[in-house]
Amino acid sequence: MLVTSERPESAGDYTLGQIGEFGLINRVARNVRQGAAVLLGPGDDAALVSASDGRVVASTDLLVEGRHFRRDWSTAYQVGRKAAAQNLADIAAMGAVGTALLVGLAAPADLPLSWARDLSAGLADEAALVGASVAGGDTVSSPTLLIAVTALGDMHGLAPVTRAGARPGEVLAYAGELGWSACGLELLSRDVEGPKLAFARHRSPEPPYEQGPAAARGGATAMLDISDGLLADIGHIAEESVVAIDLDPTAFPIDPLLRETAAQLGVDVLDWVLTGGEDHALAACFPADLELPPGWRAVGRVSERSVDAAAPLVTVAGRPWGGSGGWDHFG
DSSP: OOOOOOOOGGGOOOBHHHHHHHHHHHHTGGGSOOOTTEEEOBTBSSOEEOOTTSOOEEEEEEEEBTTTBOTTTSOHHHHHHHHHHHHHHHHHTTTOEEEEEEEEEEEOTTSBHHHHHHHHHHHHHHHHTTTOEEEEEEEEEOSSOEEEEEEEEEOTTOOOOOSSOOOTTOEEEEESOOSHHHHHHHHHHHTOOOOHHHHHHHHSOOOOTTHHHHHHHTTOSEEEEESSOHHHHHHHHHHHHTEEEEEOGGGSOOOHHHHHHHHHHTOOHHHHHHHOOOSOEEEEEEOTTSOOOTTOEEEEEEEEOOSOTTSOSEEETTBOOSSOOSOOTTO
16 A cells, blocks of 8 residues: 655655655656656656657666665765766767666665655756756665666767777777776775775766767777776677777876775776776777877777687787676676
């Protein structure tokens, strides 16, 4: 039975069990401001989102409490920013611009309404960075707190940049930050102090959204979002494009503070840079004779794949990387 008490909320924070599904929708979802692409937002059977290009880019991700975030490490607002960011980064990685988010929330009945409201605010504020908004979603009671986000995007006339277009002789470049989220996770896991930037980036990454369309306009042949670690993710480009990629470890501009923190913790800073996920930088391949768009840095080369089926698809300075290759969701 749904309880939809209308007591003034100033009397104390309700739980989702007290206000019920429609109480949650009325108090949270209907109050979200809508971007220009959303013609009909929350409140009906479905949302209506315009697509001036005639094509819609779509991506979806899950965040599970205890797996992707912890409420004792991150606020609801930070979780909302992170949930939106990892989806909108996927849209940017195709060369598109995000237009709308659809959000599914599975939550315990005793979850405070204020937590759901702050989550919604985080989602909305991150989406607003690209002109998108939360257009709708669904809620359900669950013993596990889970957030499912589907992002929609518009190509604005550009050709989508997939993982399958890289060719031998091209350069591998990236835009954004690498290593800071992994640093933050390491610090939180050890319960030690460290750079504020590391904690901030782990809780709420800042993807370079504008660099996706910029790379598409600038001649990128293959591109993706770095969510599971650079080595693991560019392995997808190598696999889909039937090429090999070698990274130059000296080409990465590692922040001295990041390097110092790694040394203090006994960690090889390249582990964070090459295999740390959730910074949501972008990686792309470009023809070698093209000038890279501003904000992109070349860090590797694309070559022909070896006839030896056992040869690694991705190497560092010509050799297989000795540590972890990156995040494995089922590892």
